[in-house]
Amino acid sequence: MGPIDAAAVQSALDRFAGREVYLHLETTNGAYAARDSENAMAICAYIRNGRVRYHRGVIRGDGPYRVGLKMDEGWIYAEGLTDWEVDAEGRLLMAGHDSEGRLAIALELSLTPFRM
Amino acid sequence: MERHVLVVYPHPDDETFASGGTIALHTRAGTPVTYLCGTLGQMGRNMGKPFFANRETLPAVREKELRAACEALGIRDLRLMGLRDKTVEFEDQEELADRILAVMREIRPSLVITYYPGFAVHPDHNALGAATVRAVEKLPPEERPVVHCSAFARDTREKLGDPDVIIDISSVRDVKLAAIRAHRSQSEAMMARMERDPAYRAQREATLRQEVYWTYRV
Ligand SMILES: [Zn+2]
Numbered sequence: 001m002g003p004i005d006a007a008a009v010q011s012a013l014d015r016f017a018g019r020e021v022y023l024h025l026e027t028t029n030g031a032y033a034a035r036d037s038e039n040a041m042a043i044c045a046y047i048r049n050g051r052v053r054y055h056r057g058v059i060r061g062d063g064p065y066r067v068g069l070k071m072d073e074g075w076i077y078a079e080g081l082t083d084w085e086v087d088a089e090g091r092l093l094m095a096g097h098d099s100e101g102r103l104a105i106a107l108e109l110s111l112t113p114f115r116m
Numbered sequence: 117m118e119r120h121v122l123v124v125y126p127h128p129d130d131e132t133f134a135s136g137g138t139i140a141l142h143t144r145a146g147t148p149v150t151y152l153c154g155t156l157g158q159m160g161r162n163m164g165k166p167f168f169a170n171r172e173t174l175p176a177v178r179e180k181e182l183r184a185a186c187e188a189l190g191i192r193d194l195r196l197m198g199l200r201d202k203t204v205e206f207e208d209q210e211e212l213a214d215r216i217l218a219v220m221r222e223i224r225p226s227l228v229i230t231y232y233p234g235f236a237v238h239p240d241h242n243a244l245g246a247a248t249v250r251a252v253e254k255l256p257p258e259e260r261p262v263v264h265c266s267a268f269a270r271d272t273r274e275k276l277g278d279p280d281v282i283i284d285i286s287s288v289r290d291v292k293l294a295a296i297r298a299h300r301s302q303s304e305a306m307m308a309r310m311e312r313d314p315a316y317r318a319q320r321e322a323t324l325r326q327e328v329y330w331t332y333r334v
Binding site for chain 1: 159160161162163164165166167170171172175200202237238239255268269270304
């Protein structure tokens with residue numbers, strides 16, 4: 001993965017538009033957040049292999065970036081994306097890393113299911 | 117000396133951070149150690165610093181790191197349970213206990229090391245610790261191994277008192293450090309912080325001198 005190139009991500013998003021894709025969407029602040037700070041809660045949500053179809057996918061921002069995927073009946077949204085790659089399997093992987101290199105958010109699209 | 121030690125933790129690196137010194141002392145004394153590792157830590161947040169893994173490559177990276185850490189610690193019998201990170205508490209708890217029980221019946225450990233249910237912060241830690249305790253309970257009393265539990269919730273000492281098992285691991289400090297380094301994706305950020313933050317360093321150094329457990333009375 002490397003720093004997001006918004007134009008390159010945009011063309012990747014366009015390639016997946018209109019197709020049935022597998023979605024991995026995740027956000028986390030770490031399982032130890034509640035232990036490490038009195039005022040924090042551990043927060044995490046993820047969907048792995050959600051099957052979705054969007055007709056409009058757009059990346060916005062100056063970094064960290066936001067991505068919105070507009071579906072016929074709904075939206076998929078991610079904020080805080082910093083890095084990306086299209087991997088050897090053709091999957092679009094995007095993630096947001098904090099200053100310690102820890103993942104805080106991930107948004108990934110694939111034409112085949114992500115491995116369990 | 118123990119006859120055989122069974123270690124049950126859910127994530128690659130739990131064995132090292134919680135019990136690396138204890139395990140090294142057992143393997144150096146010639147005691148076989150079996151490690152039942154629940155997941156591959158697929159949902160870990162640490163990707164290395166600077167990061168070199170991503171959400172999709174992380175499981176393979178961590179499995180490789182785990183095997184290197186086991187090598188460093190002298191663990192020759194590593195068994196992967198194939199569960200998924202963050203989902204252990206949602207599995208059928210009896211089925212999990214039965215899988216652990218089957219391993220206990222096979223290797224007949226004299227000591228089991230796991231997390232203290234309810235006092236190990238991460239839901240996977242608490243769930244696998246509870247399944248391990250449940251497995252021990254299923255054995256007839258005379259066949260039950262001793263159970264030492266690692267715990268680090270904030271209220272542990274308030275609720276459980278002081279640990280009754282204190283292991284001096286200073287003689288195997290370097291072995292534990294080597295295992296920590298083997299878990300590169302998970303430890304690089306921590307190592308970097310140790311370099312620049314003396315208070316943090318002092319806190320981490322303490323974990324290289326001593327490991328403590330609470331005996332679980334089944
Ligand atoms: Zn863990």
